[in-house]
Amino acid sequence: MTATLTDLLQLARSLHDDLDLTQVSKWKAAKPGRKAVGHMPIYVPRELIHAAGMLPVGVVGGGDRLEIIRGDAYFQSYICRIPRSTIELALSGRLDVLDGMLFPSICDVIRNLSGMWRMLFPDRYVHYVDVPQNFDPAVGGQFWRRELETMRDDFARLSGHPVDDEDLRASIAVYNDNRAALRDLYRERSRRPWVFPLSEVYLLLRAGNVLPPEEHTQMLRAYLRQAPLDSSRREQDQSRVVLVGMFCEQPPHGLVVTLERAGCSAVDDDLLLGLRWLTRDVAVDGDPLSNLVDAYLTASASTASRYSPDGDRARWLLDSVKRNSAEGVVFCAPSFCDPALLDQPMLVAALDRAGIPHTEFKYAEDTGQFAVIREQAGTFSDSIRLWSTP
Amino acid sequence: MSDIQKEPSMLLQKRLLADHFDALARAPEEGKKVVYTFVPGNLNELVRSFDLLPVLPEINALQSGMRKLSGGYIAEAEKHGHSEDVCTYVKCDIGMLRKGNIGPTGKRLPKPDLLLLSYTGCFTFMKWFELLREEYDCPVAMLHVPYQADGRIDPHQRDYVVQQLRSEVIPKLEQVSGKKFDEERLRSMLRLSAKAEDDLVWVLESARNVPSPIDAYFGGVYYIGPIFSAFRGTPEGIEYYATLRREIEERVAKREGPITPDGQLENERYRLVVEGPPNWTSFREFWHMFYEEDAVVVASTYTKVGGLYDTGFRHDPDHPLETLADYCLGCYTNLGLPARVALLERYIRDYKADGLLINSVKSCNSFSVGQLLMLRELEQRTGVPGAFIESDLVDPRYFSAANIKNRIESYLQMLDQKRQSKVAS
Numbered sequence: 001m002t003a004t005l006t007d008l009l010q011l012a013r014s015l016h017d018d019l020d021l022t023q024v025s026k027w028k029a030a031k032p033g034r035k036a037v038g039h040m041p042i043y044v045p046r047e048l049i050h051a052a053g054m055l056p057v058g059v060v061g062g063g064d065r066l067e068i069i070r071g072d073a074y075f076q077s078y079i080c081r082i083p084r085s086t087i088e089l090a091l092s093g094r095l096d097v098l099d100g101m102l103f104p105s106i107c108d109v110i111r112n113l114s115g116m117w118r119m120l121f122p123d124r125y126v127h128y129v130d131v132p133q134n135f136d137p138a139v140g141g142q143f144w145r146r147e148l149e150t151m152r153d154d155f156a157r158l159s160g161h162p163v164d165d166e167d168l169r170a171s172i173a174v175y176n177d178n179r180a181a182l183r184d185l186y187r188e189r190s191r192r193p194w195v196f197p198l199s200e201v202y203l204l205l206r207a208g209n210v211l212p213p214e215e216h217t218q219m220l221r222a223y224l225r226q227a228p229l230d231s232s233r234r235e236q237d238q239s240r241v242v243l244v245g246m247f248c249e250q251p252p253h254g255l256v257v258t259l260e261r262a263g264c265s266a267v268d269d270d271l272l273l274g275l276r277w278l279t280r281d282v283a284v285d286g287d288p289l290s291n292l293v294d295a296y297l298t299a300s301a302s303t304a305s306r307y308s309p310d311g312d313r314a315r316w317l318l319d320s321v322k323r324n325s326a327e328g329v330v331f332c333a334p335s336f337c338d339p340a341l342l343d344q345p346m347l348v349a350a351l352d353r354a355g356i357p358h359t360e361f362k363y364a365e366d367t368g369q370f371a372v373i374r375e376q377a378g379t380f381s382d383s384i385r386l387w388s389t390p
Numbered sequence: 391m392s393d394i395q396k397e398p399s400m401l402l403q404k405r406l407l408a409d410h411f412d413a414l415a416r417a418p419e420e421g422k423k424v425v426y427t428f429v430p431g432n433l434n435e436l437v438r439s440f441d442l443l444p445v446l447p448e449i450n451a452l453q454s455g456m457r458k459l460s461g462g463y464i465a466e467a468e469k470h471g472h473s474e475d476v477c478t479y480v481k482c483d484i485g486m487l488r489k490g491n492i493g494p495t496g497k498r499l500p501k502p503d504l505l506l507l508s509y510t511g512c513f514t515f516m517k518w519f520e521l522l523r524e525e526y527d528c529p530v531a532m533l534h535v536p537y538q539a540d541g542r543i544d545p546h547q548r549d550y551v552v553q554q555l556r557s558e559v560i561p562k563l564e565q566v567s568g569k570k571f572d573e574e575r576l577r578s579m580l581r582l583s584a585k586a587e588d589d590l591v592w593v594l595e596s597a598r599n600v601p602s603p604i605d606a607y608f609g610g611v612y613y614i615g616p617i618f619s620a621f622r623g624t625p626e627g628i629e630y631y632a633t634l635r636r637e638i639e640e641r642v643a644k645r646e647g648p649i650t651p652d653g654q655l656e657n658e659r660y661r662l663v664v665e666g667p668p669n670w671t672s673f674r675e676f677w678h679m680f681y682e683e684d685a686v687v688v689a690s691t692y693t694k695v696g697g698l699y700d701t702g703f704r705h706d707p708d709h710p711l712e713t714l715a716d717y718c719l720g721c722y723t724n725l726g727l728p729a730r731v732a733l734l735e736r737y738i739r740d741y742k743a744d745g746l747l748i749n750s751v752k753s754c755n756s757f758s759v760g761q762l763l764m765l766r767e768l769e770q771r772t773g774v775p776g777a778f779i780e781s782d783l784v785d786p787r788y789f790s791a792a793n794i795k796n797r798i799e800s801y802l803q804m805l806d807q808k809r810q811s812k813v814a815s
C-alpha cells in the first residue's frame with residue numbers, strides 16, 4: 001500500500017510534534033531487548049549505533065511546544081534554548097526511552113551539557129564525541145578512528161550485540177541510501193522549490209531524527225515521487241535563497257512557513273546537518289572504520305563548528321549560492337549561538353565581496369511572534385526580485 | 391587614585407610586562423617575529439625556544455577592560471556586524487585592532503607572523519583566530535586539544551596532541567622563525583617552568599593558612615600573570631615567583647592578611663572559594679566589595695585556566711612534547727563538569743571555606759554552562775551555601791555594581807547567621 005502525499009506529510013508532522021518519542025518507544029517495543037541512543041545535532045556516526053542493532057535518535061530540543069518548567073533553573077538567560085529544553089525533556093521523563101546519549105563537539109554549550117548529563121543521570125550511558133579539527137589522515141584521522149573504535153565497543157556493550165565489520169558495512173550501505181535520498185531531495189528542491197517547499201522538506205528531515213534510516217529513506221523516496229504529481233504546486237514568483245545558521249537549535253516550524261510566505265524559497269540550507277554531514281557515499285568495501293574516517297576527513301560538511309584548514313570559511317557558501325543559482329542568503333541563527341554568530345561576519349564579508357545580497361536575523365526555538373521576521377524577509381525578497389529583474 | 395597599595399612583586403610584574411610590550415613594539419624594526427596565541431594551553435616555552443615573541447589577545451582584552459577602553463572597542467566591533475550575543479573578549483580584540491591595535495602600554499602591537507591557534511578548553515578560540523586570519527596575511531597553526539570529558543587524559547589524546555606538535559606546530563614555528571627545532575633548549579626552558587610552578591603552587595596553597603596571606607582570586611590574577619603568559623620558562627619568570635614567594639612567606643610569618651588596593655585586609659571574616667572569571671571593567675570596585683566585608687578568596691578556579699598545577703602537574707623536561715600535551719589537556723576549562731565539581735569540592739574542604747561564590751560571565755559559555763548545576767551539587771556535597779552572581783569580562787554594560795554589591799552583602803549576612811546559629815546550637 002502506498003501512502004498518499006497527505007498521509008506522508010501528516011506522519012512527518014506528527015513525528016515532528018511528538019515530544020514523547022512514542023515512535024521510538026514503539027520501535028523498541030516491537031522486539032524485546034531493542035535499545036535506542038540519542039544524540040545532539042551534527043557530527044555523530046549514526047552508522048555505528050545502527051550496526052549495533054540500536055536506533056539512533058536525533059535530539060534537537062523541545063521547539064515551541066514544550067513548556068519549560070525545570071530547564072530554566074539550569075541555564076542563565078544568555079544561553080541558547082536548546083540545552084534548556086533538552087534538559088526539560090530529560091527531567092520530565094520524555095527521554096527515558098533512550099538508553100544512551102551522545103554529545104558531539106559542536107560548541108561549549110553541548111560540550112558542558114555532556115557533563116551535566118553525567119551528573120544528572122549517572123546511571124545512563126553518556127559519551128562526548130570529540131570530532132577532530134585536524135584533517136591529516138595520520139593525525140586527526142587516527143584520532144577519529146580511535147574515537148570510532150571506542151564508540152563501537154561501547155555500543156556493543158550497551159546493546160549486547162558485538163559489532164563486526166559486516167554489520168558495519170551493512171549499516172554504511174543503509175546510510176548511503178539515506179544520504180543519496182537526501183541529496184536527491186536537495187537537488188530536486190533546488191530545481192523546483194515550489195514542488196518541494198521548505199515547510200515540508202523540514203518536516204521530512206525531522207522525521208529522520210526518529211525513524212529507522214530504512215524507513216526514512218522510503219519516506220523521502222515516496223515524497224520525491226508524489227510531490228511532483230500534485231498539480232496545485234505551481235511555480236511562484238519567489239526569491240531563491242540559501243538559509244544559514246540553523247545547524248543546531250532548530251527553528252520553529254512557524255518560522256519556516258513565515259519565510260515562505262514572505263517570498264523566500266529555500267534552495268539550500270543547513271538544517272539538521274546531522275543527517276547529511278557526510279556529503280558523499282562512504283565506501284562499503286574494505287575496512288569500514290577506515291572508510292568512515294576517510295569520509296569525515298575528505299567529505300564532511302563545512303559548518304561553523306568545523307575548522308577550515310584551507311583558510312576559506314565561506315567557500316562552501318559561495319559554492320552553494322552558485323550551484324543552486326541562489327539570489328541571496330538569509331542568515332537565521334539562534335540567539336546566543338556562538339558558532340553561528342561568530343561565523344557570520346566572515347560569511348557576510350565574503351558575500352559582500354562577491355556582491356551577493358543577504359539579510360540577518362535571530363530566532364529561538366520557541367519564537368512565537370514572526371511579524372518582524374516576516375517583514376524583514378519580505379523586504380529582502382522583494383529587493384532581490386527587484387534587482388534581479390532584467 | 392595615588393594611594394593604591396602594591397606588593398613589590400606587583401611592581402616587578404609591571405616592569406616585566408612593560409619590557410615585553412616594548413620588545414613587541416620594537417619587533418618589526420628589529421626583525422623579530424611574533425606569534426599570537428591564547429592563554430589556556432599556550433606553548434610559551436616552545437614559542438620562546440624559537441626566539442619568537444608571544445602576543446596573547448586575551449591579556450590585551452582584559453587590560454583594555456581594566457583601562458576602561460573595552461566598551462568602545464566592543465561597540466566598534468558590533469558596528470562592524472559582530473553580534474551582541476558573543477564573547478566580548480573577541481569583540482574587544484577586533485575593536486582594538488580596528489582602532490589601530492594599540493596595546494596596554496600605549497604602544498602599537500606588531501602584526502602576527504603566525505597565529506598559533508591552541509584550541510584548549512574553549513571553542514570560541516577557533517572562531518576568534520578564524521576572524522583574525524581574515525585580517526592578517528599570515529599562516530595559522532591549529533592545535534586541537536581534545537576534551538577531558540571523563541576527567542582523565544587518555545593516552546590516545548596525548549598522542550594526538552604530540553603528533554600535531556610534530557606535524558603541524560613545530561614545522562610552522564620553524565618556517566616562521568627560520569630556525570630548527572632545538573629540543574635541548576626546550577628542555578632547559580621546561581626546567582625553569584617547573585621551578586616557577588613549584589613557587590606558584592606554594593603561594594596558592596598558602597591560602598590554607600588562617601588568616602590567609604593572599605587573596606587567591608583578585609590577588610591571584612596577578613600571581614598567575616607571568617606564568618600564564620610570556621614568562622613561563624624564562625629566568626624573569628623564576629625571579630618573579632621567587633620574589634612573590636618570599637613576600638608571602640613574610641606575611642605568613644607575621645600572620646598578615648592579603649594586600650588589596652585599599653590596604654591590607656587585617657581581619658579575615660569570611661573565607662570564600664570563587665568559580666568563574668572576574669569582571670575586568672570594574673575590577674577594583676568588585677574587589678573592594680569583598681575588602682569592605684573582610685572577605686578573602688582562598689581558592690579560585692579562574693587561576694587554573696592557564697594550567698592546573700596544584701593537582702600535581704609540572705612541566706617535565708624529560709618528556710618535552712608529552713608534557714606540553716598534558717599541560718594543554720589539563721587546563722581547567724578543558725575538564726568535564728564532574729571533574730570541575732570535584733576540584734571545587736576539594737577547595738572548599740582543604741581551604742576551610744565558609745562559602746562558594748560563582749561569578750557567571752555572559753561571555754564565556756565554556757565556564758558558564760552548567761554552573762547552576764555545579765552550585766547545587768556543591769551545596770549538597772559540602773553543606774556550604776553558595777551564591778550566584780552574573781557579570782561579564784570586559785563589557786561594562788553587564789556589570790551592575792549595585793546589584794552585585796547587594797547580592798554579596800546579603801550572602802555574607804546569611805553566612806554570618808548560619809555561623810551564629812551553629813555557635814548557639
Ligand code: SF4
Binds near residue numbers: 081082109338
Ligand atoms: S544553538 Fe549554537 S550555542 Fe546553542 S548549543 Fe547549538 S551550536 Fe551551541
Ligand code: SF4
Binds near residue numbers: 512513753754757
Ligand atoms: S568564551 Fe571564554 S574561554 Fe573562550 S575566548 Fe571567550 S572568555 Fe575566553
